[in-house]
Amino acid sequence: MSSDCLVELKTNSFKNPTHAAQVTLDAVRNLVLGNAWTCAKDLFNVLTPTERCLFGAINENAPFARNLILRCLKIIRDDYTAIYDANKSLDTHTQKPSVGWDAQPSYAVPFEDLKERLLDSLSELSAEMELNALNMAQHAPQHVHTNDVVLTMGYSPHVELFLKTAAKKGRSYHVIVAEGGPEKLGRKMACSLASEGVAVTLISDAAVFAVMPKVNKVVLGTYLVMSNGGIRAMCGSHLVALAASRYAVPVLICSTSSALVPEYPEVFEESMMHKAPFHDFAPKALCVMKDGTRPAMCNPMYDYVPPDLISIFLFNSGGYVPSYVYSLRSELYSLEDISWIPGRSPDGEKLSQ
Amino acid sequence: MVFELRRVVGGQFHPAVVKFGLQMHRGLLRGSTTRVFGLLHTLSQVLRDYEAPAGKELIRDFDATVLKPSLEFLHRCRPLSLSMRNTVEVFRQTLFGMENTQGDNEVKLKMLEHIADSTEFIRLAREQIKLTAAARIVDEDVVLIYGYCALVTSIVKYAKEHLKKEFKVIVVDTGPDFEGKLSLEELCCAGIQACYTYITALNVVMSKVNKVILGADAILANGAVKGPIGASQVAMVANSRNVPVLVCCETFKFTETVQTDSFHFNELGPESELLNLTENLNLNPGSTSAQIKTLNLKYDVMPGDFVSALVTEIGMLPCSSVPVVTREHFLRRA
Numbered sequence: 001m002s003s004d005c006l007v008e009l010k011t012n013s014f015k016n017p018t019h020a021a022q023v024t025l026d027a028v029r030n031l032v033l034g035n036a037w038t039c040a041k042d043l044f045n046v047l048t049p050t051e052r053c054l055f056g057a058i059n060e061n062a063p064f065a066r067n068l069i070l071r072c073l074k075i076i077r078d079d080y081t082a083i084y085d086a087n088k089s090l091d092t093h094t095q096k097p098s099v100g101w102d103a104q105p106s107y108a109v110p111f112e113d114l115k116e117r118l119l120d121s122l123s124e125l126s127a128e129m130e131l132n133a134l135n136m137a138q139h140a141p142q143h144v145h146t147n148d149v150v151l152t153m154g155y156s157p158h159v160e161l162f163l164k165t166a167a168k169k170g171r172s173y174h175v176i177v178a179e180g181g182p183e184k185l186g187r188k189m190a191c192s193l194a195s196e197g198v199a200v201t202l203i204s205d206a207a208v209f210a211v212m213p214k215v216n217k218v219v220l221g222t223y224l225v226m227s228n229g230g231i232r233a234m235c236g237s238h239l240v241a242l243a244a245s246r247y248a249v250p251v252l253i254c255s256t257s258s259a260l261v262p263e264y265p266e267v268f269e270e271s272m273m274h275k276a277p278f279h280d281f282a283p284k285a286l287c288v289m290k291d292g293t294r295p296a297m298c299n300p301m302y303d304y305v306p307p308d309l310i311s312i313f314l315f316n317s318g319g320y321v322p323s324y325v326y327s328l329r330s331e332l333y334s335l336e337d338i339s340w341i342p343g344r345s346p347d348g349e350k351l352s353q
Numbered sequence: 354m355v356f357e358l359r360r361v362v363g364g365q366f367h368p369a370v371v372k373f374g375l376q377m378h379r380g381l382l383r384g385s386t387t388r389v390f391g392l393l394h395t396l397s398q399v400l401r402d403y404e405a406p407a408g409k410e411l412i413r414d415f416d417a418t419v420l421k422p423s424l425e426f427l428h429r430c431r432p433l434s435l436s437m438r439n440t441v442e443v444f445r446q447t448l449f450g451m452e453n454t455q456g457d458n459e460v461k462l463k464m465l466e467h468i469a470d471s472t473e474f475i476r477l478a479r480e481q482i483k484l485t486a487a488a489r490i491v492d493e494d495v496v497l498i499y500g501y502c503a504l505v506t507s508i509v510k511y512a513k514e515h516l517k518k519e520f521k522v523i524v525v526d527t528g529p530d531f532e533g534k535l536s537l538e539e540l541c542c543a544g545i546q547a548c549y550t551y552i553t554a555l556n557v558v559m560s561k562v563n564k565v566i567l568g569a570d571a572i573l574a575n576g577a578v579k580g581p582i583g584a585s586q587v588a589m590v591a592n593s594r595n596v597p598v599l600v601c602c603e604t605f606k607f608t609e610t611v612q613t614d615s616f617h618f619n620e621l622g623p624e625s626e627l628l629n630l631t632e633n634l635n636l637n638p639g640s641t642s643a644q645i646k647t648l649n650l651k652y653d654v655m656p657g658d659f660v661s662a663l664v665t666e667i668g669m670l671p672c673s674s675v676p677v678v679t680r681e682h683f684l685r686r687a
Contacts, residue, residue: 176648179528179627180553181551181553182528182551182553184528187628190628190645191645194644194645197644199644199646200644200645200646201645201646201647201648202627202628202645202646202647202648203627203647203648203649203650204527204528204529204582204583204627204649205527205528205551205552205553205583206527206528206552206581206582206583206586206653207582207583207648207649207650207653208586209583209585209586209589209615209653210582210585210614210615210616210650210653210654211615211648211650213614234553235551235553235554235557236552236553236554238555238556238590239552239553239555239556239586239589239590242556242589242590242593243586243589246589295537295540295541295546295547295548295549296547296548296549297548297549297550298523298548298549298550298554298557298558299550299551299554300554300557303553303554303556303557304556
């Protein structure tokens with residue numbers, strides 16, 4: 001039974017990042033509510049394989065489900081340790097005092113109040129997730145001022161919420177929206193912002209560098225945030241960030257902590273070239289080579305923006321500089337769960353596993 | 354349209370001027386060099402048919418009653434590019450340099466000769482640039498080109514067809530015009546291995562590129578390159594990855610103007626190219642489209658430090674050499 005409730009996660013039918021996180025959280029809560037486990041270790045035995053399975057998943061929303069499982073694993077570890085320590089201190093006088101490091105907890109001791117405590121923590125997490133984007137957008141009035149010119153590219157629900165919040169707080173400012181790739185989702189963004197009464201100017205992707213001298217701030221959304229403070233974002237983000245750095249314009253990344261993946265960018269290098277469908281801009285049959293073959297087309301979905309082009313991350317929990325993201329990573333995830341990942345640990349050593 | 358413009362500018366125009374103006378207005382002449390050729394051809398036709406009224410001096414009368422209003426008309430059809438302004442300036446300098454020449458016919462003949470020379474000069478310059486730049490392409494290169502520039506495609510084709518180099522070309526394109534499709538078509542016909550991509554993917558493809566070749570509409574005296582919109586982004590990303598950027602440009606496009614941003618001397622495309630709200634949007638277009646403005650710039654100005662070298666008919670130059678070359682040109686004419 002216990003693994004059944006996670007089957008849905010492995011089939012990857014997530015609609016969007018929020019949906020992925022919600023479905024995962026529900027599944028984990030059902031798992032905890034069920035009777036298939038007696039100690040924390042049993043939970044790990046179910047969750048850890050699911051997490052690793054999601055790591056390799058093709059679905060673009062799978063990382064959000066995986067991040068949530070990692071969060072849950074951390075919660076289970078913390079709650080277990082808290083109960084374990086509380087029980088230990090009760091009969092501490094009967095035990096030998098420990099010296100130096102405690103042994104790794106085995107997570108094998110069944111505690112009766114663990115289930116209740118876990119359910120509490122999970123509902124706390126659920127409440128946090130619901131308010132994630134709203135909390136992030138609360139920072140908007142600090143960053144967007146009246147008469148500012150803000151540039152963004154394409155469509156991102158977080159950026160939309162951020163800019164709209166600023167407008168609602170009485171900031172009257174100007175937004176320049178770049179179309180954002182062949183899909184031109186920037187037009188959706190422009191319409192949405194205009195309906196909130198924001199002055200919007202739509203430009204083509206090619207004009208980003210040309211208008212940059214007039215811009216005060218660049219606000220971008222992102223798909224994932226890497227542990228080094230780089231982002232994997234919509235294709236074209238690098239271009240915007242690079243133009244901004246040329247004119248010393250601050251680049252703000254609106255996201256939530258659920259987009260923070262524990263990996264470093266090199267893990268993703270190979271899977272970087274996810275192909276998006278070629279929609280309307282491919283010159284269809286008109287380009288056939290002499291030998292009948294068609295020219296290659298390259299339409300990557302994501303871009304990697306290195307941390308040195310980013311000024312500030314705006315998460316639900318506050319604003320962070322890119323170099324601090326690794327610390328957030330160790331706050332949200334437990335090193336025991338992520339140490340199997342190939343790549344470097346925060347202090348630059350190669351991890352043994 | 355023509356009648357309206359006639360009314361605004363006043364006066365009658367030579368049919369060649371009207372034809373050329375309409376061609377420019379409808380965007381039939383692609384590329385600034387094509388338009389310079391068109392301008393020179395138009396000028397020669399106008400001059401040939403011109404007869405100075407009795408008692409008037411040909412040079413001054415032609416300049417005041419024919420040349421100036423015609424250029425004004427053309428400018429309203431489509432703003433004259435910097436290279437066209439250059440051409441006009443040289444034309445007028447040559448015209449006024451003939452004040453001592455005897456006989457109207459003599460002046461006309463000499464001016465027609467000047468136009469023919471200028472045309473030939475540009476043609477030869479392009480030929481030379483083609484040779485110089487193509488020699489820079491070596492086997493196994495990956496060359497990145499942007500949009501459509503007749504000179505750049507001719508360079509790439511020459512390297513393939515005459516120098517027999519084996520290389521790949523990445524064509525980067527952008528909306529709303531998608532001129533890169535033309536480049537891709539030409540390259541495919543020439544049997545060159547080409548890859549097509551959108552401008553947002555620049556960072557991803559740039560890691561594989563080892564040469565960027567761009568065209569230009571004008572080179573400004575501060576070394577900035579005026580090119581099609583987006584060219585500066587291509588150069589910027591190339592620069593960030595230390596990929597050399599070659600800008601191919603004839604020296605007649607070197608100008609004495611200086612500019613540090615893209616807003617002056619630019620052209621605006623129609624708003625509808627960017628904002629076509631009726632398609633694929635479920636939002637209410639009537640209420641929001643009024644508040645959305647568009648900025649459909651056609652040119653941008655690339656800072657000179659993005660450019661590794663200018664390929665010109667007088668050799669490969671750094672951008673800082675532009676004022677020297679324009680001065681030399683000026684001295685030679687004087």
